[in-house]
Amino acid sequence: MPEVKITAEVRSEFGKGAARRLRRADKLPAVVYGHGADPVHIALPHHGTLMALKTANVLINLDIDGKSQLVIPKAVQRDAVRTGILEHVDLLLVRKGEKVNVDIYVHTEGELAPGGNLLEHVLNALPVEAEATHIPESVTVSIAGLEAGATILAKDIPLPAGTTLNVEDDVVVLQVLAAQAEEAEATEGEADATEA
Known part of the structure; x- marks a missing residue:
């Protein structure tokens, strides 16, 4: 940088x-x-x-x-x-060579699997430890083809050399939520079946 x-x-x-x-x-x-x-x-x-x-x-x-x-x-x-x-x-x-704790932005690339699902950024920025003179501006994660229910954990995100996570490995960073329209149709269908 x-x-x-x-x-x-x-x-x-x-x-x-x-x-x-x-x-x-x-x-x-x-x-x-x-x-x-x-x-x-x-x-x-x-x-x-x-x-x-x-x-x-x-x-x-x-x-x-x-x-x-x-x-x-x-x-x-x-x-x-x-x-x-x-x-x-x-x-x-x-100082040069000193490690600092910072948050770096998480960017995504690619398209979710068809179906109108939604991508939720549970964390917009990832806490990391990096050398003060080599702090990455951001990290990029591929979401190509992910379906409803898929999650990306902190440990799944590739970090630049010399950068380490400053958060638990199993913290959810991104998750794919099912499309609301499908959930609404399923709820209506259950209600119709109950009335019948």
Whole structure:
């Protein structure tokens, strides 16, 4: 995964008023923590950070007062009403070679078996442990030909080298549900038979 470089400024003002002033200046309040160091409160460029966060588990090379540090987003607060507006970001310090716990998105490919069945994503993201500088953006699972009742467990999902599951092997990630129309027809049929 490529690194995104962002320049940050250390901030000394805190609270809602200071945060509002930062946002009006198109800056984003954030905090950097980890490795036992004291948290550092910073201001980031809003647009650059927003674009960087479009990539899941992005690795950010943060320049704070000329010192370069690698961080990954740990918590992102977004505006509840206005889309595309960030409120605050928590960033976790990481080092090359260090393992981190993250969630990676599960994408599917292929078509279910004919019959109008539905695919349920029990987990949209899979908890894994990966090297901080080699976090996969996502994993892809084939659902081709799966029929009602089929399940895909965490252990069935192929992971990139150096990435391990951070959840029990038998956790259901995806399952195929029977089409509702068929269930409704079966229920109606049972009701008709009871009336007769």
